[in-house]
Amino acid sequence: MIRNDEPGRVESVHRALVLLKLMAAQGSLSVTEAARALDVNPSTAQRLLVTLVGDDFAVQGEHKRYEPGPAYPRPAGSGSVPSLRARVRPFLERLFERVEETSHLAVLVGTEIHHLDGIEAVHALRFGLRTGVRLPAHRTSAGKAMLAGLPRHEVDARYTAAALDDRPVVDLDALHRELAGTRHDRIGSNFEESEPGVAAFAVALGAIEGEIAALSIAMPVARYSRGDKERFAAQLLRTAEEARRALLP
Known part of the structure; x- marks a missing residue:
């Protein structure tokens, strides 16, 4: 009582x-x-x-x-644990070296993604850093990649809670169709959904220390060609596998 x-x-x-x-x-x-x-x-x-x-x-x-759930506090260990950003940073740098396009680390919080870290490309025409920026998960490559790894009922629960919090209502049937495609490809894609002029691709890393994380690559649509998706997907999957082996139990 x-x-x-x-x-x-x-x-x-x-x-x-x-x-x-x-x-x-x-x-x-x-x-x-x-x-x-x-x-x-x-x-x-x-x-x-x-x-x-x-x-x-x-x-x-x-x-x-x-x-x-993963955000519920667990007892701290005997030693200090590096932050997620510090632990993933070497793999973010590895991804950037392989693709030479702006790369980010993001985490899933409710129905949003939070960009924790990033490395900006040096091309004259490039996609700028979004570190610290929050975006709707269903409109971003990283958000789709992370949502695709969750059970359907958990995705529904997240968006039901968001609707109760007066956030925009999302067509869940359409979202689940897109997530099915993301699971098939193993890569999340975003063509000007989060903002005009951007093409982005991402792969989920899984839950690291209770935080669902993803790596993403973004570039201007004006420089994008069909072969880029295949090239980026290969490097995202390769880097994610290396990160999982090193960071996950």
Whole structure:
């Protein structure tokens, strides 16, 4: 039962934290169990759980039960762990040397990608760095590559949570058709979807220390030719495999 007598408390935040504690203690949590623990309607409990899924603090596992997600804090190890940016940087540099086009490291946060790092090409006509920029995942090559690696129900949960947060509604059927193509190709593509004049390609690295990451290549459409996609795809897949062998268990 929740106590409501503490002054200054934000009730929705408190409820979300209660659910996180319960998931960690029990391993998983159903909507009914969450509603009972919070003393709220099941619909309210489900909205809270979907929000946690959208921000990666929870995932929906078997039998529609919710479990701690990749963003849920884990106990720290005995030594310091390099940041994701530091760990992936050598592979980002390797990719850049192989393709000589602007390359980025991005992570998936809810339904957005966040560009953590990048190396800019030196061509006179080039795609500039987007380090620090956030973009809708479904419009970017890196976002498509990362979403394609998630179960369908998790993709749906992320976009359901985003819709509850008053973000633009996405056609999920169309998105899943595109993600099916991305899984087949193993490469995410973006031709002027995120912004005019850009052609981009990306490969997912998987979850590294709980963060879903991807490497991408971007160039101006004006310099793009059909052979570039095949060349970029080969180098993205090659670099991603090297990174996975070094960084994933």
